[in-house]
Structure formats: C-alpha cells, structure tokens
Amino acid sequence: MSKIPEHLLYTEEHEYVNKADADDSVEIGITDYAQGELGDVVYVDLPAAGTKFAQMEPFGTIEAVKAVSELYCPVAGEVVEVNAALEADPSLINKDPYGAGWMIRLRVKNPAELERLLGPNDYATHIGQ
Amino acid sequence: MKRPRNPTPPFPLQPEPTGLIFERSRAGRAGTAVPRPLVARPATDVLPAAALRAEPPRLPEVPESEVMRHYVELSLKNHHVDRALYPLGSCTMKYNPKVNEDMARLPGFGLLHPMSPDGEIQGALRLMHTLGKWLTEIAGMDAITLEPAAGAQGEMTGIFLIHAYHVSRGEERRKVVIIPDSAHGTNPATAALAGLTVRSLKSDARGQMDLAALMAALGPDTAAVMLTNPNTLGRFETDVVEIARLVHEAGALLYMDGANMNALIGVARPGDFGVDVMHYNLHKTFSTPHGGGGPGSGPVAVKRPLEPFLPVPIIVREGERYRRVWDRPKSIGKMHGFLGNFGMHVRAYTYISMLGREGLRATAEAAVLNANYLAARIEARYPLPYGRGMHECVASGTPFKQSGVRTSDIAKRLLDYGFHAPTIYFPLIVPEALMIEPTETATKDELDRFADALLEIAEEAEQNPELVTAAPHTTPVRRLDEAAAARNPNLRYAFDD
Numbered sequence: 001m002s003k004i005p006e007h008l009l010y011t012e013e014h015e016y017v018n019k020a021d022a023d024d025s026v027e028i029g030i031t032d033y034a035q036g037e038l039g040d041v042v043y044v045d046l047p048a049a050g051t052k053f054a055q056m057e058p059f060g061t062i063e064a065v066k067a068v069s070e071l072y073c074p075v076a077g078e079v080v081e082v083n084a085a086l087e088a089d090p091s092l093i094n095k096d097p098y099g100a101g102w103m104i105r106l107r108v109k110n111p112a113e114l115e116r117l118l119g120p121n122d123y124a125t126h127i128g129q
Numbered sequence: 130m131k132r133p134r135n136p137t138p139p140f141p142l143q144p145e146p147t148g149l150i151f152e153r154s155r156a157g158r159a160g161t162a163v164p165r166p167l168v169a170r171p172a173t174d175v176l177p178a179a180a181l182r183a184e185p186p187r188l189p190e191v192p193e194s195e196v197m198r199h200y201v202e203l204s205l206k207n208h209h210v211d212r213a214l215y216p217l218g219s220c221t222m223k224y225n226p227k228v229n230e231d232m233a234r235l236p237g238f239g240l241l242h243p244m245s246p247d248g249e250i251q252g253a254l255r256l257m258h259t260l261g262k263w264l265t266e267i268a269g270m271d272a273i274t275l276e277p278a279a280g281a282q283g284e285m286t287g288i289f290l291i292h293a294y295h296v297s298r299g300e301e302r303r304k305v306v307i308i309p310d311s312a313h314g315t316n317p318a319t320a321a322l323a324g325l326t327v328r329s330l331k332s333d334a335r336g337q338m339d340l341a342a343l344m345a346a347l348g349p350d351t352a353a354v355m356l357t358n359p360n361t362l363g364r365f366e367t368d369v370v371e372i373a374r375l376v377h378e379a380g381a382l383l384y385m386d387g388a389n390m391n392a393l394i395g396v397a398r399p400g401d402f403g404v405d406v407m408h409y410n411l412h413k414t415f416s417t418p419h420g421g422g423g424p425g426s427g428p429v430a431v432k433r434p435l436e437p438f439l440p441v442p443i444i445v446r447e448g449e450r451y452r453r454v455w456d457r458p459k460s461i462g463k464m465h466g467f468l469g470n471f472g473m474h475v476r477a478y479t480y481i482s483m484l485g486r487e488g489l490r491a492t493a494e495a496a497v498l499n500a501n502y503l504a505a506r507i508e509a510r511y512p513l514p515y516g517r518g519m520h521e522c523v524a525s526g527t528p529f530k531q532s533g534v535r536t537s538d539i540a541k542r543l544l545d546y547g548f549h550a551p552t553i554y555f556p557l558i559v560p561e562a563l564m565i566e567p568t569e570t571a572t573k574d575e576l577d578r579f580a581d582a583l584l585e586i587a588e589e590a591e592q593n594p595e596l597v598t599a600a601p602h603t604t605p606v607r608r609l610d611e612a613a614a615a616r617n618p619n620l621r622y623a624f625d626d
C-alpha cells in the first residue's frame with residue numbers, strides 16, 4: 001500500500017501539493033505511489049527559482065532506472081525555491097517523497113486552482129487503492 | 130532439441146567475469162613493431178606545444194593474440210543477433226545478412242576518401258542517388274536526404290525542415306509540436322532541442338491518437354504533429370488520413386516517425402496517407418547494424434514543398450553523371466560530415482537489391498505474422514491491454530505483481546533461457562510493459578522456444594517466485610546495481626599506481 005497523507009492534494013499525474021505553510025506558497029513533489037512505480041530515481045532536472053509555469057505545464061523531468069518522465073506543475077505559479085539536496089542525492093525521492101524528497105516550492109498564482117486538485121480519497125481511487 | 134534450461138539451486142557454475150584489457154597488459158609486451166618515421170625529426174619540431182603530451186598515454190601493452198582472445202571472450206559472453214533472438218520492441222533487431230558486410234568492405238567503397246572529387250567517386254554517388262530514389266518511393270514521398278546519423282538525428286532534421294518551411298511562409302509563430310503519449314522519448318526530446326514546445330496528447334482507449342484531443346490541441350501555433358505509425362503499441366493509426374487532413378487544415382505539417390516501417394514496407398506508403406516528412410532507421414528496417422555494430426543512419430524523406438530546405442549537399446544526376454550540389458540557398462545547412470554514414474548506405478542498398486519489391490513486402494508480412502503468432506501464444510498469461518497489433522506486441526506483467534514478481538524480473542529470467550529480454554517499461558501507457566518485436570528473421574521454432582520460455586517463467590513466478598526475482602542465475606554477472614551505476618558512473622580504469 002502506498003502512503004497517501006490526508007493533508008495533501010494530488011494530481012492524476014501523481015504529483016502532490018503540500019500547503020502546510022500559512023503563506024501563499026506550496027511544496028510540490030511526487031507521490032509515494034509514483035516513486036514506487038518509477039523505481040530507483042537516478043536524476044531529477046528541476047527549474048531555477050523565478051521560473052513561471054502554467055497549470056499542468058511540465059516543470060521538470062525525473063529519470064529512474066526504468067524510464068524518464070515529465071513532472072507536471074499542479075497549479076500555475078512561480079518557483080520560489082528548489083530542493084538543492086536532490087541534485088546530490090536523488091534517492092531522497094524514493095526514501096521520503098513527502099518530506100526530504102520535495103522538489104519545488106511554488107508561489108501559487110490563483111488559489112482557486114487548488115480546489116480542482118484531487119483529495120486523498122479521490123487519489124486513492126485513481127491509483128486503484 | 131530442447132536444452133534443459135531451468136536451473137534450480139544449486140545453480141550451475143557461472144562463467145567468470147572478463148577483466149578489462151588493461152589487466153592483460155605487461156610492460157614491454159607489444160603486438161606490432163612501430164615503423165621508423167620517414168622524416169627523422171622529433172615530434173617537438175613538427176607539432177605545436179599545445180598538441181604535445183607531457184607523458185605518453187597509458188595504453189595497454191598486449192600482443193595481438195591476447196587482444197584477439199580478450200575480445201572473442203567478450204563476444205561469447207555478449208548477446209547479439211548472430212547468437213539468438215533479440216526481441217527488443219521498437220528496435221527491429223533483425224538478423225543482418227552478411228552479404229551487406231561484404232559489399233560495404235569492397236575496396237571501391239570501403240577505402241574511399243570522403244574528400245575525393247565527384248569524378249573519382251561516381252559509383253558511390255550513384256549508389257546513394259539510387260538508394261535515395263528507392264527509399265523515396267517506398268515512403269511515397271518526393272525527395273530525401275541520407276545525411277542524418279540515426280533516427281533521433283533524422284527527427285531533428287525533420288523538425289528543422291518543418292520550422293524552415295513555416296519561417297519561409299512568414300509563420301515563425303508556429304512553435305508547438307503535438308506528440309502522443311505513446312511516442313518514443315526521442316520525439317519530445319527532438320522538439321525541445323529544436324527550441325519548440327511540446328504538447329503531449331493522451332492516447333485513447335484503442336491506444337491510438339485521440340481525434341477529439343487532437344482537434345482541441347491544434348491551433349495557429351502548431352508547427353507539426355509527430356506520429357509514429359504503426360505506433361509504439363504496434364497498432365496502425367487507422368485514423369491517419371483524417372489526422373493528416375486535420376493537421377493540414379490547421380496549417381501544420383504531419384511528421385511520421387518511421388522507426389516502425391518494418392511493418393509497412395511494400396504494403397503501405399506514408400506519403401499516400403498524408404505524411405509530409407518522415408525518417409527511416411536504416412539500422413532497423415534495412416538490416417544495417419545497431420549500436421556497437423556500427424553507426425546508424427536515419428534518412429529523411431519529404432514532400433515537394435520541403436525539398437528546398439534539405440541539408441546540403443544533395444546528389445543530382447545529369448545524364449550518366451552524378452554530382453554534389455551545394456548551392457541551395459534555402460537549405461537548413463549540414464547535419465553530418467560529408468554525406469552521412471556511407472557504409473550504412475551500401476548495406477541498405479544491398480539489402481533492398483537482394484530482396485526486391487516482392488521480397489520487401491514479404492518481409493513486412495512475415496514481421497507482422499511473427500509478432501501476432503507470439504502474441505497469440507502468450508496472451509493467456511501475459512495480457513495485451515491494447516490487443517494485438519502489427520510487427521510488435523506489448524504485453525503486461527501485472528498478473529505477477531501479486532507474487533512480488535515484476536516485469537524487470539521476468540526480463541532478467543529470460544536471460545537464463547538464452548534470450549535477450551524484450552524492451553521493458555515502454556511505452557509508458559502500459560503498466561509493467563513487455564514490448565516484444567521478434568522480426569521476420571525469427572523462425573517458427575525460435576518463436577515457439579521464446580513463447581515456451583515466457584510461459585514457463587509465468588509458471589515459475591507463481592510457484593517459485595524467488596527463482597525469478599533472484600534471476601539471472603547463469604550469466605557472468607548477476608543483478609547489477611543499476612541505480613548506483615546511473616548515479617555514480619565509474620567509466621575509467623583505475624591503475625594500481
């Protein structure tokens with residue numbers, strides 16, 4: 001069983017959004033299910049801080065032993081911080097996808113878009129769990 | 130004759146891994162006597178300082194016999210098309226007839242200098258001109274370049290051509306390339322590298338391009354749609370004529386990734402179903418070697434309106450003479466040195482000459498028949514989420530997940546049975562994918578042996594999953610740490626001192 005924390009929002013493409021902090025920025029990464037399907041991550045290509053993305057625009061790529069996949073930006077916004085630790089140790093994504101394996105912090109442009117993301121139950125259904 | 134190939138513990142002794150050539154080196158040993166230079170001047174007199182080494186390179190010191198034994202030993206441990214089935218989906222690993230090699234090594238071809246003037250290489254120019262004509266005809270297109278060095282570079286060339294075409298019409302704004310999610314990774318990589326933007330399209334339930342999604346995605350910013358046909362599920366895009374109509378109506382062009390032409394040669398022509406630009410992979414469809422066997426070749430065929438943009442030089446025929454033409458002001462320039470990988474052109478020319486029109490068609494028919502025969506033999510245990518297709522079949526290993534066996538384990542277990550594994554985990558839209566392309570050069574006996582192996586592995590996965598998850602058991606090296614190798618590649622020999 002993959003972990004699907006209650007307090008996060010999800011996309012059908014297996015990214016999560018963590019809006020734990022009170023300000024208008026959110027943390028984005030890939031789900032436990034996604035890291036399990038991908039297998040050992042060997043490289044992630046992330047954007048520079050300051051880059052802007054539209055909703056569901058690819059913001060980077062992730063390379064695992066099995067395949068290379070695109071990462072989709074769950075909501076529109078501007079990257080304010082990138083998890084630099086992933087460059088040296090991409091396996092953090094496998095070990096702790098919701099914690100040390102976070103990818104980017106994004107300033108959300110339009111908070112209404114957050115409401116259209118999947119909740120934990122919908123995401124569980126989506127992955128057949 | 131069926132060899133017992135089902136090692137159960139204790140496993141048979143594994144052959145030792147072969148060391149590197151450096152490990153055979155002994156100071157002072159040599160294979161050849163280097164001739165004395167004709168000009169008795171030290172290199173320091175002749176070469177600029179920047180070109181001089183401070184220390185001699187550390188080359189392995191081994192006699193010829195040891196060099197030969199080292200590489201023959203490696204070749205025995207390697208899996209290759211001359212040994213057994215190599216059913217990598219999307220790669221068309223067919224047996225390469227040896228007559229191709231004989232022709233490529235004829236001194237009049239093999240020893241040509243690429244800077245020779247036209248008058249001295251009439252035979253080579255004629256061969257390339259004729260091969261170009263044949264490939265143009267097989268594709269149903271109007272013109273061709275043989276320059277690109279592989280499929281991916283062919284794609285790049287094609288996208289440059291399309292961009293140049295739009296720019297020439299004052300439509301530089303066309304910057305989006307629409308690509309289905311079943312496409313080979315080189316398609317989006319090509320578009321991105323060419324400076325264009327990729328728009329990915331979800332495939333529909335049939336595993337084909339979704340027409341409604343295509344219509345929604347097409348617009349005044351669309352440069353091209355990249356379609357693979359048959360697609361990477363091995364399925365023919367039955368709506369291709371309608372797709373071409375929609376693409377053209379939107380003012381865009383239709384690019385076809387022709388990596389899967391082995392299913393179509395002599396049967397259907399992309400030009401007839403509306404394709405504007407396509408690449409071939411001579412190293413797939415036309416039996417020139419892959420990868421380590423030699424450089425590739427990815428000719429790009431186009432419809433008339435794109436001809437002015439083709440890379441230079443082009444080869445033109447004037448009566449009985451052939452000449453290279455550089456004066457092409459609209460050309461996108463050069464994509465490769467000289468005329469591309471000429472040795473591959475000789476091999477492909479030979480292959481087409483040996484088969485002829487009917488032979489090429491029979492090739493495609495047998496390739497499709499073989500893949501479907503294999504699919505029929507395995508589908509009870511390995512479901513085909515999108516059904517049977519043409520020259521390859523994409524099966525899924527999901528039924529074995531419950532016993533902890535994944536597709537990568539099945540792939541490794543196949544090595545114990547003496548086969549190369551198929552392509553796995555691609556295309557991404559099939560979970561636990563096994564993408565199998567036997568090609569027309571597999572006999573029915575070999576197809577049966579391969580199907581038997583897969584069915585036996587299915588049995589093992591249920592009865593004795595550890596046997597599969599610990600595979601391979603009989604190869605010189607067992608489970609490699611692929612993640613560590615990718616994260617920290619170690620590609621240099623570490624000398625003792």
Ligand SMILES: Cc1ncc(COP(=O)(O)O)c(C=O)c1O
Binds near residue numbers: 313357386388389410
């Ligand atoms: C469908 C498809 N397109 C393009 C390519 C790229 O061809 P190449 O490896 O010659 O660059 C491949 C290679 O496997 C392929 O399967």
